[in-house]
Amino acid sequence: MRWTIGILGLTHDHVWTHLSDLARRDDVRLSIAEPRAGLRAEAEGVHGGIRLYDDAATLLEHEQPQAVLVFTDNAGSAAFVELAASHGAAVMVEKPMADRLANAERMMVAAGRAHVPLMVNWPTAWNPAIRHALKLAADGEIGEITRFSFRGGHAGPRAFGVSEAFAGWLYDPARNGGGAYIDYCGYGASMARLLLGLPSRVQATIGRLRTDDSMVDDNAVLTLRYPRAMAVVEASWTAAGPVPQPGPVIAGERASLVVLPGAASRPARVLRVSSDTPEGEDLDIPPLSADEGSATSYFLTRLHDGHPIDGLVSARVGRDTQEILEAGLLADREDRSVSLPLPIGV
Incomplete structure (x- = not known):
């Protein structure tokens, strides 16, 4: 089967990994819609056969892609998902699903009405060590889960070396939905949601501690309370x-x-720690299969086989993660615990 795939937006730097993956395939015809001429030229340098457009509507009308990948700012993703779904295209949106729960809900409604698959890509889904740990935990190998923890981050987007197109909206609360909190708490919240479901209560402490020249937070702690876990x-x-x-x-x-x-000098590891193995037992990490080795491979394989998008990258997990993040923003703003589910319209 030959795929016609559209990429809407090039301002989310994760796009370049996916674009390279797709450019290596011989069964894909790519087209890109991006208003910035410089970014279009950069994409053409990756894959010379790309068909380029300066707006999404024209691409969708002319190319009629079977699938669309969205790489714009968090606040703008919902409009692109609605547009693509209205043309009957399956959609993959890069993490997080949106800036706010209301926009995540818009995506769910658009995909549901159009009867098209919707995937929310979390890069952690393609990490073999993390995948193996999540599967073992979900399969009950460590017994009932009592606690989950995750931390993520770096020195800040510009210090990390992101493009100015990416930084331009990561530091804009109206386009991003926040700062470090939205950027990294979603990773852990999505995995907790996969393993434990929606929490009953959410608390958060979100602050701008060092980046005085920015309008967004640079540190955050999110806590989720479940009936028998946290x-x-x-x-x-x-x-x-x-x-x-x-x-x-x-x-x-x-x-x-x-x-x-x-790291460069050592492979990732998964340790099983128990009373019998207090120093930790190294577990073998199975490699990911070829059709699940990357986001684009998984997405196209699922579409080809007619199987649902499930697990960590399902639209439902993405939407629920957005609700958890929304509750955390409310909890920090009002300095209280917030119960889930949130009332409609919050």
């Missing part, structure tokens, strides 16, 4: 080097799973 998620844009021991760490009745990230 989750703690941390985010930082002021880290001095890599965030140490990001995890996730998943504690259960019988054992804990600890994900240790890889």
Whole structure:
């Protein structure tokens, strides 16, 4: 099968990984809609056969793609999803799903009405160590889960080296929905949601501690309370080097799973820690299959086979993650615990 795929927007830097993945395939015809001429030229340098447009509506009308990938700012993603769905295209939107819950709901409604698949891509879904730990925990290998923790971040987008097109909206609360909180707490919240469902209560502390020249937060702690478990998620844009021991760490009745990230000189590891193995037992990490080795491979395989988008990248998990993030913003603003589900319209 030959795919006609449209990419809407080039201002989310994650696009370049996906574009390179697609450019290596011989069964894909690519088209891109991006109003900035410089970004269009950069994309053409990656794959010379790309058909270029300066607006999404024209691309969708002329190319009629079967699938669309959205890489714009968080506030703008909903409009692109609605537009693509109205043309009958399956849609993948890059994490987080949106800036606010209301826009995530717009996407769910648009995909549902058009009967098209919707995927929310979290890069953690294609990390073999994290995938293995999540599967073991979900399969009950450590017993009932009692605690989940994850931390993520870096020294800040510009210090990390993102493009100015990306930084331009990451530091804009109206386009991003926040700062480090929206950027990194979603990673942990999505995994907690996958394993434990929606929490009953949410608390958050969100602050701008060091970046005085920015209007968005640079550090955050999000806590999720479940009837018999809790989750703690941390985010930082002021880290001095890599965030140490990001995890996730998943504690259960019988054992804990600890994900240790890889580096240039060492592979990632998953440790099983228990009373019998207090130093931690290294677990074998199975490789991801070819059709699940990347977001685009998974997306196109699911579409080809007619299987639903499920797991961490499902639209439902993405939408619920957005509700958790929304509750955290409200909890921080009002200095209280916020119960879920949120009332309609909050």
